[in-house]
Structure formats: structure tokens, C-alpha cells
Amino acid sequence: MWDQLLNGLVIGNLYALTAIGITQIYGVAGVVNFAHGSVYMVGAYIGWMAIAWLHWPLVPAILLVLAGSAAIGLLVERAAVRPFARAGSTILLLTTIAAGLIMDNAAQIIWGPQTQALRSPLPQWQFKLGGGTVSFLDLFILAAGVGTALLLHLFLYRSRAGWAVRATAQDREAALQMGVDVNRVSSLSFAMAGAFAGLSGLLVGLYFNNIYPTMGASATLKGTTAALLGGLGNVPGAILGAYVLGITEAFSVEWLGSSFRNLMAIVLLIGVLIFRPNGLISARRALNPEPTAGTFIPHGRPLRFPRWLLPAVTVSAMALPLFLSNPYPLQVLAIAWVFGLMAVSLNLISGTTGQISLGHAGFVTLGAYASAILTSRLGLPFSLSLLVSPFLAAAIGVLLCYPALRLRGQYLAITTMGLGEAISLIALNWEGVTQGPLGISNIQPPGFFGYPIVSPAGMYLLAFAVLLIGVWVVHRLSRSHLGRALRAMREDEVAARAFGIGLARYKSIAFGVSAFFAAAAGVLLAHSYSYIAPDTFTFALSIQVLTMIILGGRDNAVGAVAGAVILIALPESIRFLGEFRFILYGLLLIGMLRFRPYGLFNSAT
Amino acid sequence: METILELQDVNTFYGAIQVHFDLSLSVSAGEITCLLGGNASGKSTAMKAIFGLVRPRTGRVFLAGEEATHWGTPRRVAWGLRSVPEARRLFPYMTVRENLLMGAYLRRDRRQVAEDLEKMLDLFPRVGERLDQVAGTLSGGEQQMVAMARALLGRPRILCMDEPTMGLSPLWVDRVLELIQTINRQGTTVFMVEQNARAALQIAHRGYVLRHGTVALRGTASELLDNPLVESAYLGGKVI
Numbered sequence: 001m002w003d004q005l006l007n008g009l010v011i012g013n014l015y016a017l018t019a020i021g022i023t024q025i026y027g028v029a030g031v032v033n034f035a036h037g038s039v040y041m042v043g044a045y046i047g048w049m050a051i052a053w054l055h056w057p058l059v060p061a062i063l064l065v066l067a068g069s070a071a072i073g074l075l076v077e078r079a080a081v082r083p084f085a086r087a088g089s090t091i092l093l094l095t096t097i098a099a100g101l102i103m104d105n106a107a108q109i110i111w112g113p114q115t116q117a118l119r120s121p122l123p124q125w126q127f128k129l130g131g132g133t134v135s136f137l138d139l140f141i142l143a144a145g146v147g148t149a150l151l152l153h154l155f156l157y158r159s160r161a162g163w164a165v166r167a168t169a170q171d172r173e174a175a176l177q178m179g180v181d182v183n184r185v186s187s188l189s190f191a192m193a194g195a196f197a198g199l200s201g202l203l204v205g206l207y208f209n210n211i212y213p214t215m216g217a218s219a220t221l222k223g224t225t226a227a228l229l230g231g232l233g234n235v236p237g238a239i240l241g242a243y244v245l246g247i248t249e250a251f252s253v254e255w256l257g258s259s260f261r262n263l264m265a266i267v268l269l270i271g272v273l274i275f276r277p278n279g280l281i282s283a284r285r286a287l288n289p290e291p292t293a294g295t296f297i298p299h300g301r302p303l304r305f306p307r308w309l310l311p312a313v314t315v316s317a318m319a320l321p322l323f324l325s326n327p328y329p330l331q332v333l334a335i336a337w338v339f340g341l342m343a344v345s346l347n348l349i350s351g352t353t354g355q356i357s358l359g360h361a362g363f364v365t366l367g368a369y370a371s372a373i374l375t376s377r378l379g380l381p382f383s384l385s386l387l388v389s390p391f392l393a394a395a396i397g398v399l400l401c402y403p404a405l406r407l408r409g410q411y412l413a414i415t416t417m418g419l420g421e422a423i424s425l426i427a428l429n430w431e432g433v434t435q436g437p438l439g440i441s442n443i444q445p446p447g448f449f450g451y452p453i454v455s456p457a458g459m460y461l462l463a464f465a466v467l468l469i470g471v472w473v474v475h476r477l478s479r480s481h482l483g484r485a486l487r488a489m490r491e492d493e494v495a496a497r498a499f500g501i502g503l504a505r506y507k508s509i510a511f512g513v514s515a516f517f518a519a520a521a522g523v524l525l526a527h528s529y530s531y532i533a534p535d536t537f538t539f540a541l542s543i544q545v546l547t548m549i550i551l552g553g554r555d556n557a558v559g560a561v562a563g564a565v566i567l568i569a570l571p572e573s574i575r576f577l578g579e580f581r582f583i584l585y586g587l588l589l590i591g592m593l594r595f596r597p598y599g600l601f602n603s604a605t
Numbered sequence: 606m607e608t609i610l611e612l613q614d615v616n617t618f619y620g621a622i623q624v625h626f627d628l629s630l631s632v633s634a635g636e637i638t639c640l641l642g643g644n645a646s647g648k649s650t651a652m653k654a655i656f657g658l659v660r661p662r663t664g665r666v667f668l669a670g671e672e673a674t675h676w677g678t679p680r681r682v683a684w685g686l687r688s689v690p691e692a693r694r695l696f697p698y699m700t701v702r703e704n705l706l707m708g709a710y711l712r713r714d715r716r717q718v719a720e721d722l723e724k725m726l727d728l729f730p731r732v733g734e735r736l737d738q739v740a741g742t743l744s745g746g747e748q749q750m751v752a753m754a755r756a757l758l759g760r761p762r763i764l765c766m767d768e769p770t771m772g773l774s775p776l777w778v779d780r781v782l783e784l785i786q787t788i789n790r791q792g793t794t795v796f797m798v799e800q801n802a803r804a805a806l807q808i809a810h811r812g813y814v815l816r817h818g819t820v821a822l823r824g825t826a827s828e829l830l831d832n833p834l835v836e837s838a839y840l841g842g843k844v845i
Contacts, residue, residue, distance in 0.1 A: 160710070167696050167707050174694035177656060178759070179682035179711040 003132035004250040010138050012246025013145025014207065017200035018223030019230070019238035020152060021073075021193025027169030027233040028182075028189040029085070031092035032224055032410055035076045036197055037216030038103035043069035043198020044205040044215065045111055048118050058121050065202045066195040072103075073194020077187055083594055085186075090356055091297055091597070093410050094550070095590050097358075097543055100216065102586035107213040109579060115212040118205040141203050148196060149239050156235065165189060169233055197223075217539065218262065221421070224414060225269040231279025240281065244268075259436075263425045269418045274403045277411055299490075300598030302556040310558065317464060321457035330456040334528075336568035337463035338521045341470045343548040343560035345517035350546065351554030352478050353510045354490025356413040359420025360518055360545050361537040362400075366393035367519025368526035368537065369427055372440040375527075383448045386466075386523050393519030398512045405507040408493065420542055428534040439533030446527040459528055466524060470517040471557050477513060478555070486510055487555075540582065547585045550592050553599025562601055606633040608670070609794055610655065610763055615664030617647070617654055617818075624650045625661070625818040632763065637785065637795040639805040639826075641835070642815035648798040649691055651815070652767045655796075656688060657681050669762070683711055685762030689769060691798075693752040697741030701732060701751055704740050708755035718758065725754040728787070746777035753784065757793070764788065766797040770804060782808050806830045 018040055025033045046068040050061035080099040084091050126135040156162040167175040168185045176182055201219065205211040226245045230237025245268060252264040272280070317333075324330055342360060349357045370389035374380040380388065400423075404415040427434045434440065445452045446462055453462055477483055485506050488496040497503055526532045544567065552563025567588075571581040598604055610632040617625040624647045632638045642648045653659040655666065657678045665674045668684055676684070687708070695704050705725065709718045726733035729750045735743060740751060749769060756764055769785065770778045778801070786808045789795050799805035806812055806826045814822035814835055822834055829835055 163703065163707060164710065166699065167710075170696040170698055171694050173658060174690055174696065175707075176658065176678040177682060177688045177690060177694075178707045178755075179679050181677075181679045 002130050004254045005247065006129070006132045006134065006138070008247030008250030009243065010141050010207070010246070011249060012243035013141050014200055014204050015222050015226045015246055016145050016239045016242035017148060017196045017203070018219050019226035019242045020149070020235055021196045022220075022223045023227040023230065023233055023235055023238040024165070024169075024189050025193050026227065028165060028172075028186050029077075029081055029092065030089045030172075031081070031096060032227075032232070032414060033076070033081075033190075033193070034093065034097040034220055035080065035100035035103065036096075036193065036223060037218070037220030038100040038107075039069050039072045039076065039194045039216075040197040040201035040204075040219045041107060041211070041213065041216035042072050042103060042201070043194075044118075044201030044211040045107060046198065047202035048116055048205060048211055051121055052116070052118065061121075062199060062202065065198045069198020069201070070191040070195040073190040073192075073197070074187055076194070077190035080590060081190070082183065082186070087593070087597075088297075089410055090413070091593055093356065093413055094546070095593055098586040098589035100220070100586075101540075101543060101589075102583050104213055104216060105580070105582040105586070109583075111213065113213060115210045118209055118211050120206045120209070122206070137206060141207065144199065144203060148199070152192075152196075152235060161185075161188060221269070221418075222265055225265055225272070228269065228272050228277075228414075229280055231282045234279060234281075237279050237281055241279070244280070259429055263422070263429055266418050266422045266425060270404070270415060270422065273407065273411060273415045273418070277407065297550075297554070297593070298597045298604070299555060300553060300602030300604050302553065302558065303601050303603055305558075314468070318461070321460055327456035330460045332569055332572045333565070334456065334460040334463045336565045337460070337467045337561075338524050339545065339548065339568055340561035340564035341463075341467045341521045341524075342518050342545045343552070343564045344467070344470050344474050344557050345514040345521070346545050347549050347554060347557065347560045348474055348477070348486075348510050348514045351549055351556065351560070352483060352490065353486040353507060355507065355510075356409075356546075357416040357511075357514075358413050358539070358542050358546070359416035359418070359423075360514075361539060361541040362416075362420030362423035363393060363397050363515040363518035364522035364525070364537045364541065365420075365423050365427060365532075365534075366396055366515070367522030368532045369434060369440070369522075370519065371523040372443050372526050372532055373433065375444055376440060376442070381450075382444060382446045382527060386446075386520065389523050390516045390519040393522070394512045394516040397515035397519075398508050401511050402504065402508055405504045405511070417539065417542070420539065424534045424538070434534070437534065439531060439536070441531040443526055443530045443532070445530065446524065463524055466520055467561070470520065471561065474513070474517070475557055478557075482506070482509065543589075544585060547589050549599070550597075551588060551600060553602035556599065556601055559599050559601030563599070606636070608632070609634040609668070610796060611667040612651070612654065613665040613667070615651075615654055615661040615666070617650055617659055617661045617664075619650075623818065625654070625664075628664070628815075628819055630813050630820060630823075632794060632796050633811070634794050635789075635792070636810040637789050637797065637808055639809040639812045640796070640798045640815055641800070641802045641805060641812055641829075643800065646815040647818040648800070648815055649767055652688070652691075652765060652798050655681075655765060656686060679711075682759070685760070687756040687759040687761035687764055689749075689752045689756050689764070689766040691767035692771065693745075693748040695740040695743075695748055695751055695755075697739070699740055700737050701740055701743070702736045704751055705732075705755050705758055708758035711759065721758055721760070725757060728757075728784070729754050745772050746774065746780070749773060749777065749781055750784075753781075753788070757788065761793060763794045763796055766795065768798060768800060770799065770801050778804060802835060803830070 022033055022036050043065045047061050047065045050056040050064050076099050080095040081092060084095050120137055122136050126133050156166055164180045164185050167180055168182050172182055226241035227238045229241030229244055249261045249264055252260045321330060346360050349355050367389050370392045371385045374385045400419050407415055428437055445454050447453050485501045488501055493503060548563035548567050549560045552559030571577040608631045612628055612630050615625050615628040640648055640651060650659055654661050657676060665672060673681055712718055731747055732750050732754055769781050782804060785795060806829055809826040812826055812829045813820050
């Protein structure tokens with residue numbers, strides 16, 4: 001009991017170091033910085049290089065980490081935040097995600113994807129305290145966390161620059177009119193937040209004795225959770241939130257098992273977003289003003305094609321297997337069609353309805369697991385499962401999302417990310433049904449009436465057929481009364497409601513239809529891979545699909561499919577790009593949002 | 606009289622929508638100049654253009670004869686522009702004292718600032734009673750006092766006020782107008798944007814009436830007070 005509390009406090013301090021940065025950046029720049037965890041990861045690697053390669057003692061290593069990760073923080077601000085400062089918070093959310101994606105994958109290329117051991121250069125002694133053991137590192141982490149918090153407090157309340165930070169966070173335009181250079185405040189905040197994050201990354205590496213390139217994802221998640229628990233923008237709140245999170249996790253590990261650590265964090269995240277979006281200690285129940293319109297990403301009009309072009313492309317795509325003897329392009333294109341289906345379905349949420357969803361992988365996972373379980377446990381044939389599983393997944397998906405649908409902008413985006421994560425964590429922990437981390441293997445190949453489809457040409461045609469159905473349904477929906485209602489919500493939620501559009505109801509229809517086709521894509525993938533596990537479809541997939549529709553053009557089915565084909569086929573056809581695939585996605589995302597935010601297949605209105 | 610602030614043929618846009626059409630106006634040192642106009646006439650955007658918060662597509666801005674068109678907001682503030690923004694815009698989670706000192710953010714003469722702070726408390730006694738209160742909890746009139754004191758602590762060469770009477774009770778409106786007059790008599794140039802034309806013209810020296818983003822009428826305050834066209838300039842509505 002005492003041991004758990006101590007453990008929770010130590011972890012809480014580590015979370016606090018990331019959470020204060022997230023909360024400070026939110027205050028100054030108005031965005032939940034999704035690249036924060038990546039700065040933390042780079043900080044850990046800088047410390048690892050100093051300790052393991054250069055054999056530096058801990059203190060100079062920490063100084064190097066602070067300086068290096070402050071510089072990385074500044075870089076994020078310059079490349080992904082400053083150019084978009086006037087574009088609105090949803091775009092910033094996407095550009096910081098892209099920056100994180102680029103850093104995580106660059107780290108894999110530079111330092112390798114494997115886990116690196118990080119041995120603490122600190123003395124190894126420990127002592128007993130009231131039934132628990134305390135190590136020197138524990139004390140060091142406590143001191144670092146509390147010390148940073150105190151220093152930050154002194155900075156914010158006693159220094160001129162600190163006042164400028166607070167003033168900018170409370171009212172950017174008013175601060176400008178006092179003569180505060182808000183750009184410098186923004187740089188300063190990113191540098192400070194980066195330094196704290198890097199320190200946190202190094203200390204976490206020392207605590208668990210290892211580091212790896214994707215360690216930042218959970219730091220972003222935990223830091224954001226802690227910051228939300230304290231109320232975004234509230235520094236003392238973030239520290240309190242970090243302790244709440246650390247201690248909750250420690251006790252759930254003790255009582256439920258170690259695999260429940262992340263699930264409890266997600267439950268806290270979603271719970272606070274839905275019930276107290278302004279944090280545990282805030283008196284206000286209403287949300288901070290976010291734009292009433294969904295995304296604030298400029299929308300264009302679909303490009304016009306000659307009438308014959310789309311049917312001609314469709315027919316030639318169907319005839320392609322007749323002319324290709326090499327199965328490889330067919331396999332690649334089959335994958336592209338499945339991703340096209342995901343993109344078309346996400347388009348309904350993020351394009352037509354204008355809500356950023358970062359949890360699309362969750363719907364794919366739901367469909368894949370539903371079908372895997374129905375066909376292997378209950379012996380349902382594939383043809384039936386292809387119909388039933390998406391219905392199941394859509395029903396579960398809407399039930400899960402429904403409470404979150406009154407949230408907007410970044411808050412909804414973070415909730416969808418949390419839900420996506422929750423779905424794969426439930427798959428991980430519900431071993432009786434999902435076989436937990438083992439996953440489900442030997443899933444039957446797709447087939448109809450007892451004839452299995454195993455040839456590349458067959459898979460290709462099956463994927464294409466399902467894609468066509470998806471495109472047709474989404475197209476019909478979006479041209480109907482329903483589509484107009486969804487677009488009205490995108491343009492102005494308040495106005496839409498004033499015209500009698502029930503927001504939650506229409507958003508759940510959009511999420512439901514979207515989940516249906518995402519799940520159908522999941523069914524196709526599960527049966528063609530013949531194996532799925534909780535980590536088959538991850539957050540990276542959600543971002544990949546989102547990139548596809550931003551590339552192709554939102555609210556444009558043709559653009560979505562084209563975006564999928566480009567993003568799947570391009571890295572395959574240019575071999576050396578394979579390793580750089582996700583870096584390419586990140587760069588494309590930032591570049592498109594900067595220079596052609598309405599997408600390749602839309603024109604500006 | 607020396608011209609201390611001038612807009613020359615300013616054309617401002619929000620995206621594709623044009624707000625100002627060749628807007629020109631000037632403010633003389635030592636006077637109270639008011640910019641009047643109805644809703645959506647471009648008053649507040651004019652204030653933003655003066656502060657560099659909105660960049661005109663064409664046209665020029667001069668501060669005491671020096672071209673400031675391309676200066677950023679902090680530089681214009683450093684020159685001596687200070688604002689009492691629309692709806693006050695106090696820093697809601699800072700105390701009144703901290704808000705006041707933010708007004709002196711660019712000043713390095715700490716002792717002088719402390720003296721000026723004392724003077725402000727004489728000018729605005731209500732503010733002194735609230736020094737350690739968080740600004741977001743003050744009433745509208747009290748916030749207006751703090752916003753004015755905050756701006757004055759920057760020792761402005763021009764005090765710019767965006768709708769200083771907006772949202773105040775009639776009692777407070779009179780009090781605020783009196784204070785503006787007092788401040789001006791002590792030597793500060795005042796430029797104010799107001800919807801409440803009659804009230805503003807009672808204390809101003811000179812006025813401009815803005816309509817559809819361009820100057821419809823201009824003159825001394827007494828000329829404008831007697832001019833029936835001022836009323837019709839307000840989209841057919843009458844001046845309150």
C-alpha cells in the first residue's frame with residue numbers, strides 16, 4: 001500500500017514534467033502539442049548517448065539533455081506551429097502530430113528501432129521507509145519534479161518573462177497591446193517545455209532502464225491526461241493531475257494487474273473529457289471558447305472531371321487483373337483500395353461533418369475483431385460476417401462515441417484518440433474473448449459459398465467491390481438531406497442547431513456510417529492477414545488515413561481514394577522511400593496544410 | 606496643431622471581404638478625437654489597423670510623422686501607443702496589481718512606475734481597494750477603470766480606447782467620460798472609437814463618422830453634435 005503510493009508519487013513526478021510543458025504550450029499557443037512526447041523521446045536519447053557513449057556523469061548529461069531538447073522544442077515551434085499561428089487550433093493539432101511522426105521515425109532511422117538499455121550512473125543504494133523501499137533514483141526524481149515545479153512557479157510569478165507568458169496565455173491580443181512580443185513568448189515556452197520533456201524522458205529511461213523510439217506516444221497521452229485533469233493551461237493543476245494519474249495507475253497495477261496501467265489512464269482521460277472537460281479543480285463547467293465551426297481548415301470544391309473519366313477509370317481498374325501477370329501491383333492496389341475505404345469513411349466525419357477524428361483505427365480494430373471472433377468461434381461464413389461485423393462494430397462504436405459528441409475541436413479529437421486507444425487496450429485485456437496479447441490467428445481467408453479467395457486478383461476485386469459500395473453509399477448520403485445537415489454542422493454548430501439539427505444525433509449518424517465502412521475495411525484486412533492482435537491497427541494508422549483525406553481533399557470521395565492510392569502506392573513503387581514512409585506522411589501533412597489545405601483534388605472556393 | 610497619428614488611404618480586408626475603403630483620418634496631439642459609427646462600420650478594425658493587429662492591404666500609417674505601416678504591434682506600443690481594448694480585455698487570472706504592472710511591461714524605470722501606480726490609485730480610488738483581487742471577478746465598470754489605469758501606466762503618447770462605454774451602466778458611462786476628460790486635460794492625447802455618438806461628442810474635440818468603411822462625416826465635436834446627418838449615418842438608426 002505504502003509502496004504503491006510511493007511508486008505513484010515517483011511516476012507522478014515524471015508525468016508532471018511532461019504535463020507542465022503541455023499545459024504551458026496550450027496556454028500560449030492554444031494547442032495540445034502532440035509532438036511533445038517525441039521531444040521527450042529525443043531527450044532520452046540525448047541523455048543515453050551522453051551516458052552510454054561518452055560516459056558522462058549524470059549532471060552534465062542532464063544539462064546536455066535540457067539544452068538539446070529545448071532546441072528540439074524550438075524547432076517544433078518554428079516548423080510546425082509558428083507558420084500556422086493564425087490558422088486555428090485544429091490545424092495546429094495536425095501539424096504537431098506530423099512533427100511528432102517525423103521525429104519518431106527519424107529516431108528509428110538514426111538510433112535503430114530496437115530498445116536500448118540505459119543504466120543509471122547513480123549510486124545503487126536504497127533504504128526502507130515505512131514498509132516501502134526508496135532508491136536514490138526515486139529521491140532524485142522527486143527532487144527533480146518538485147524542484148522544477150518550484151522553479152517554474154518562481155519564473156511565472158516573479159520574473160518579467162514569466163508575467164509575459166501568463167499574460168499571453170490569458171489574452172494573447174491584449175498582451176500584444178501591452179508590448180509583449182508574443183512570438184518570443186511562444187518560442188520561450190516551447191524551449192522550456194522541451195527542456196522539461198527531455199528531462200522527463202531521460203529520467204523515465206533511467207527508471208525503467210531502457211528507451212525506445214516510440215516511447216513518446218505514451219508520454220504525450222499521459223501528459224495530456226494529466227494536463228486535462230488539472231485543466232488545460234493551468235500549471236499547478238497539471239502537477240496535481242500528474243500525481244492523481246500516477247497514483248491511480250500505481251493502485252490499479254496493484255489491484256488489477258500491470259496490463260491495466262494504460263487502460264486506467266485512458267479511462268481517466270475519457271472520463272475527464274466527458275464529465276469535467278475543464279479539469280477537476282475548475283469551477284466553470286462550460287468549455288473554453290473553441291471555434292463553433294468544426295475544423296477551421298479551409299474547404300474547397302471538388303475538381304470537375306469530364307463525365308466519362310470516373311466510369312472509365314473504374315472499368316479499367318476492374319479490368320486490371322486481366323492484363324497484369326505480376327501479382328505484386330495487384331496486392332499493393334488491393335491494400336490501397338482497403339485504405340481508400342477507410343479514407344472515404346473517415347471523410348464522412350472529418351470532411352463532411354468537419355470533426356477531426358484521431359481514432360479511426362479503433363473502428364477498424366472493432367470490425368477486425370468482430371469478424372475474427374464470429375468466424376472462428378461461432379463458425380459464421382465470411383460472406384455473412386462481412387455484413388454482420390460492420391453492423392456490430394458501428395453499434396459499439398456509436399455507443400462509445402456518443403457521450404463525447406457534444407465536445408468540439410481539439411477536445412473531440414483527443415477523445416477520439418483516447419477511444420481508439422481504449423478499443424485496442426480492451427482487446428489486450430479481455431483475454432477470455434480476444435486472447436489478449438496473443439491475438440487471434442488462423443482467421444479463415446475471405447470467400448463466398450465455400451470458395452475461398454486466395455489469389456491476388458481475387459483479393460483485389462473483392463477489395464475494389466467493397467470500396468465501390470462504400471463510395472456509392474457515402475456519396476448518396478452526402479448528396480441527401482442528411483449530407484446537408486452534416487455540412488451545416490461543420491460550418492456553424494450554433495446556427496445548425498438553431499435550424500433544428502440535433503447535433504449529437506446527426507454526429508452519431510455520421511460516426512455510425514463511418515464506423516460501418518471502417519469496420520468493413522477491418523474485416524477485409526483481418527481475413528487477408530489471417531492474424532490480428534491488439535496492436536495491428538494503431539494510432540499511426542488513424543493518422544495515415546487522416547493524411548490521405550487531407551492530401552486528396554476533404555468532403556471529396558474521389559480525392560480520398562486518390563489520396564489512399566498515392567500514399568500506399570508511392571512508397572511501394574519508390575523503394576528507398578519505404579523506410580522514410582512515415583516521415584513522408586508527416587512532411588506531406590505539414591506541406592499540404594501550409595500550401596494547399598483544401599487538398600489536391602479540391603479547388604479553392 | 607501637430608498631427609500625431611495618421612491613417613492614409615487605408616484598405617483593409619478580412620479574406621475576400623473589404624472592411625475599409627480608402628480610410629483616412631488624423632489625430633492632433635493633445636486632443637480627444639473620436640471615431641463614430643454603427644455596427645460593422647469598421648471602427649474596431651480601424652483600431653486594429655492602428656495597432657498593427659490587422660495589416661492593411663494598401664495605405665499607410667504614420668506615428669508623429671514617422672511611417673509605421675510595417676511596424677509590428679510591440680514596436681508601436683514601444684513608440685507610445687496604449688490601448689484600452691474593446692470589452693476591456695483584462696488578464697482575467699491576474700490580480701489587479703499585476704494587470705496594472707503589465708501596462709508598464711516595457712518600462713524599465715521601476716521607481717517611476719511605482720510612483721505612477723500611486724498616482725493611478727489617486728485617479729481611480731476604486732482600483733486601490735481591489736489591488737489583490739483577481740481581475741476576472743471585478744464588475745464591468747471596475748474593469749474599465751483598471752483597463753484605463755493599465756494603459757496610462759505605460760505613459761502613452763496616444764491613449765486609444767475602443768468603445769470605453771460599452772456594457773456600462775449609465776452611472777458608469779458618465780464617470781468614465783469624465784475620467785477621459787481628466788486624463789486628456791493632464792496632457793494625454795486620446796483617440797476613442799465609440800458607438801455612443803452623443804456621449805463621445807460631449808467630451809471630444811474632433812470627430813469622424815465612419816460608414817461602410819469610409820469617412821462619411823468629419824468635423825469638430827460641436828459641428829457634428831448639431832449635424833442631423835450624423836444620425837442618418839448610422840444605418841438609418843438614430844443616435845442614442
